[in-house]
Amino acid sequence: MQPFTKRVVTIIQNIPEGRVMTYGQIASVAGSPRAARQVVRVLHSMSKKHQLPWHRVVNSKGKIALQDDASYHEQLLSLESEGIEVGLNGVIDLARYQYHPD
DNA sequence: GCCATGGCTAGTA
DNA sequence: GCCATGGCTAGTA
Numbered sequence: 001m002q003p004f005t006k007r008v009v010t011i012i013q014n015i016p017e018g019r020v021m022t023y024g025q026i027a028s029v030a031g032s033p034r035a036a037r038q039v040v041r042v043l044h045s046m047s048k049k050h051q052l053p054w055h056r057v058v059n060s061k062g063k064i065a066l067q068d069d070a071s072y073h074e075q076l077l078s079l080e081s082e083g084i085e086v087g088l089n090g091v092i093d094l095a096r097y098q099y100h101p102d
Numbered sequence: 103g104c105c106a107t108g109g110c111t112a113g114t115a
Numbered sequence: 116g117c118c119a120t121g122g123c124t125a126g127t128a
Contacts, residue, residue: 004119023110027118036110038119043109045120057109065109075109 004030008042011101015056018082019099020092022060029101055079062094 007030015021023036047054055078059065066072079086
């Protein structure tokens, strides 16, 4: 696993229950501010193997990004089960739920 | 090296 | 447009 990938995995694993982070934010914290799409790739390829809380990652507007209906609902339910309020439009209040690691 | 991949995003129009 | 990876391929040594 490459350094950037490793940092991304670690960051995602450390998102607390009931909180979320955005793709771009994770990329920034990992040291590469414009590498949001790489975060997508990591999520795609390593969620299972590394038990990543993939549902705690949303886009910059705080919205669930998944298009696929089944996956969208899985994420929705996971978030709600952690006490996060999700609007009908799939939007989460970042001011309230976004996690900011030190 | 080259190229596809990908659940994005800042910043125009 | 951004950009880190993995997989594949031509083309050297």
